[in-house]
Amino acid sequence: MARVKRAIMTRKRRKKVLKLSKGYFxxxxxxxxxxxxxxxxxxxxxxxxxKQKKRDFRKIWITRISAGCKQNGMNYSTFINGLKKxxxxxxxxxxxxxxxxxxxxxxxxxxxxxxxx
Numbered sequence: 001m002a003r004v005k006r007a008i009m010t011r012k013r014r015k016k017v018l019k020l021s022k023g024y025f026x027x028x029x030x031x032x033x034x035x036x037x038x039x040x041x042x043x044x045x046x047x048x049x050x051k052q053k054k055r056d057f058r059k060i061w062i063t064r065i066s067a068g069c070k071q072n073g074m075n076y077s078t079f080i081n082g083l084k085k086x087x088x089x090x091x092x093x094x095x096x097x098x099x100x101x102x103x104x105x106x107x108x109x110x111x112x113x114x115x116x117x
Contacts, residue, residue, distance in 0.1 A: 082113025
């Protein structure tokens, strides 16, 4: 039976890991074993970060909307409740953009929210 030589696949696998760990500090970018651990951990951080990014942006949007509401004499929860009752369906991202870029339009939204309550 023929002998199986695996050097090509091993080298390919190691090169792939070392390429992914390029730019890491010290041995994490040069040594295979530490590079493999660092790449695995960075993959976990990236996976978690993709979930956290959504939370963080939602928090930012709510904070911006809340600041805009306070300038118009309301709080965030009554503003959102009023918009729902007035059948105004704008997501929080758009509401925060309106609050920043066009305060007059946001104040008119606040007035509509107050009227519907």
